[in-house]
Amino acid sequence: MGNSLEGTIVLGTGASSGIGAGSARRLAREGASVALIARRADRLADVATAIESEGGTARAIVADITAREAAHDAVEEAVAAFGCLDTVPDAPRPPFERQAT
Template identity: 50%
Template sequence: MARLEGKIALVTGASSGIGETTARVFAREGATVVLVARREARLVKVRDEIAAAGGKADYVVADLTGPCACDRVIDTVIERFGRIDVLVNNAGIPDKHMPTTRTTDELWNQVVAVDLTSVFRLCRAALKHMEAQSSGSIINISSIGARGLAGAAYSSAKAGVIALTRNIAIQFAGKGIRCNATLPGPTPTELNTPEALATFDPQMPGITARHFDLSVPEATTGDQAAAILFFASDESKAITGQCLTVDHGATL
């Protein structure tokens, strides 16, 4: 069943992890997927593998923290394909669970720039075209960290993503444009390998771990992509402004 047949879908952070898996799933479901990330070699690899599997994909190399980068990405999609039907704001960076007292201005600004400001800018740019075509679905990837279960900068940025999601949904309710968010729980990606976790704050991970059930399984990138696909497809055409936690119940 091709749930995204004929759709033009943009996925950020598509060179690895949740973004890469989502791009592959979207392509299998019939979408033309535009992959966005900073690492061109990885984008080429994913694009070529999607094409080899019979899917359609293109890519745009971009550092989304640049002041004009988000507009350029959306403009490129419109120039190449004439429309944008689905936007998945997945690109993000961790803050290594740094608590408020150990979060520097530099770290705060860096995390907010990627995890919140770029989401806002991409939504703003894409919405102009979605509004003109009276259709579109935006899926913003927040996190269970939005509940405070991460470092100060990451938690704040991901909470901001939820607020932005609801704000957009309120503005465009009933106009053919939907905006929803997923909140992934712990999911094995390059951002949380044992090597990466070794660089995290020595105390904050243990503090946040007290507040969710570590005995449940970790979600996979496929689990996350399935939730994103639901929001991208017409199966969720009556749903907007909602946040779906994907964590096997770890934070119930």
């Protein structure tokens, strides 16, 4: 029986630590290739290395996605690296997209 996410491409934000890093590692263990996005390059590289050392596929993309252009560029880099994105499970809602209630 194969991994349930085999062949999928997942974009994970906040992936350099905490829940974002844990989610990315779990998704990779389930077979997904993971585009990791976060601001801290050193920690992001550590997460990518850990995923790859466990047999997964990861691409570290350093970006501050609270800036619209940086978010766009990060997604473009992920798509360029993997060809597409299938899932964005933990996408934050940056301040520039909030609506007044």
